[in-house]
Amino acid sequence: MAMTQAVQPVIRPATQPTTPARHVTVRGRASFWLFGAAACVALLVLLPLAFTLRQALGFGAANAAELVFRPIVGELALNTLMIVAAATVTSAIVGAAAAWFVERTHLPGRKIWAVLAAAPLAVPPFITSYAWVSFSESLQDFNGALLVVTTAYYPLIYLPVAAALRGMDPALEETARSLGLGPWTRFFRVVLPQLKPALLGGMLLVALGTLSEFGAFALLRFRTFTTEIYAEYRLSFDGSGASMLASILMLLCLVCLALEFRVRGLSRYDRMDRGARRAPARYHLGWGKWPVLASFAGLTLVTLGMPLGMIVYWLLQHGDAAITPVEVSLPLVLDATLSSVGLGLAGAALTTVLALPLGLLLARHPGRIATLLERIVYLAQGLPGIVIALAIVSLAIQALRPLYQSAALLVVAYAILFLPLALVSVRAALLQVEPRLEDAARSLGLNRWQTLWRVVLPLAGPGLGCAAALVFISVMTELTATLLLAPIGTQTLAMQVWADTAALAFAAAAPYAAILVGFSLISTWLLMSLFGKTAVLGATS
Missing domain, CATH: 1.10.3720.10 (MetI-like)
Incomplete structure (x- = not known):
């Protein structure tokens, strides 16, 4: 009997659900309002996209076929796909190489180069195109477009790849080296697979940014779907033809998203145990540091020096210099x-x-x-x-x-x-x-x-x-x-x-x-x- 009386005070509070029940009810009401507000925000985003599809579907099969199967649409598709593919690959090479040399080598002044490599994000692409067009009109069309979008968007790959290199477990490379793998083999078999999510994510951002770019291409006289959609709208003002072209552009964007998901797959790259944080081993460049430094200097000159220099130059000119x-x-x-x-x-x-x-x-x-x-x-x-x-x-x-x-x-x-x-x-x-x-x-x-x-x-x-x-x-x-x-x-x-x-x-x-x-x-x-x-x-x- 005494044992029962001693146990009852311990059991009774655990069986009283009043306070927790009230707490859950309050949170339930809060979540209801949150769900409603969040759903309204999502519908606001979905509204213009659904309207574009509805307008394109109401364009009519005959009119749509006449618009889509024009020779100019094929030219636009070719230009758009070429610039997206070239800019994505070029940006991946430049961004990944810059991240590797900054994070994994004894590059002189690497902290300064790390800031300069990310700084082009602060210069809009159409400002860069303004600088190049004002420098020489010969840099228009495809070559100029590729130069501008690469210098503007490669930091979108540099930043996530650099972060992935900093967070990578050094034990992976150390184990590969102990097994007799050389530097290049270690990079392609150990390091590169670990960089896959960051690299593919950055490449997706570059591809989508290039697809949606308008100002730089318009100034460079390079015709893509974005420039033609704007021209079509300005010519007709009814939006029907432009909406049809916009639907094709939406389809290309969804293809990019699907390709990125397909290539990335469902692989996991997380670690079960973080362990002690250690700085990764850095490679000595030797005599190779001079061409690497020259490459970083050239990259900074093209991405920052050229736009800022041309702006300063034209600021010093009088109005009649235009x-x-x-x-x-x-x-x-x-x-x-x-x-x-x-x-x-x-x-x-x-x-x-x-x-x-x-x-x-x-x-x-x-x-x-x-x-x-x-x-x-x-x-x-x-x-x-x-x-x-x-x-x-x-x-x-x-x-x-x-x-x-x-x-x-x-x-x-x-x-x-x-x-x-x-x-x-x-x-x-x-x-x-x-x-x-x-x-x-x-x-x-x-x-x-x-x-x-x-x-x-x-x-x-x-x-x-x-x-x-x-x-x-x-x-x-x-x-x-x-x-x-x-x-x-x-x-x-x-x-x-x-x-x-x-x-x-x-x-x-x-x-x-x-x-x-x-x-x-x-x-x-x-x-x-x-x-x-x-x-x-x-x-x-």
């Missing part, structure tokens, strides 16, 4: 700067806010539905901006006429285009916030909105700032959607560079290009600073 003089005044430059900054801030704010519910859902309530909504949002990253912008234009004309040619519609287009970029940072930041802190705040009487505002958002602040900075950079340098959706009379820095360069007014475009590159460099520095704070936060959580 082949087609265009008057440049301080009010015009100031108006374009204010418009770009205003749209950038508005786009960054709206995109970050829209990414919050889906980020919270993925961080706190992961599951099949959350993953499906995430994949829908990522569709925007895999499709060209001109396709989404054209769909929004047609949708506004047919169903949302009051919003047509409004700044609000342009900001919504920015949010749809760059939501995947914000979601990556927002989700990572929210995952670093310890859920027990939210439970403690709720136990102190705070409701879910107060907990979100006073606990979650301050802790995730650096990551949210990182997302906003990334979107701000993208909006400032965005060209396609801005050309199609900007209200009449609105001029941004990117639009001015494009218009003046198209008119061969290189000196007139220089001030806008200089300000745009300056904002990109400052935003990139801010982005890296916030990324560093996020990393510190994750390490201390």
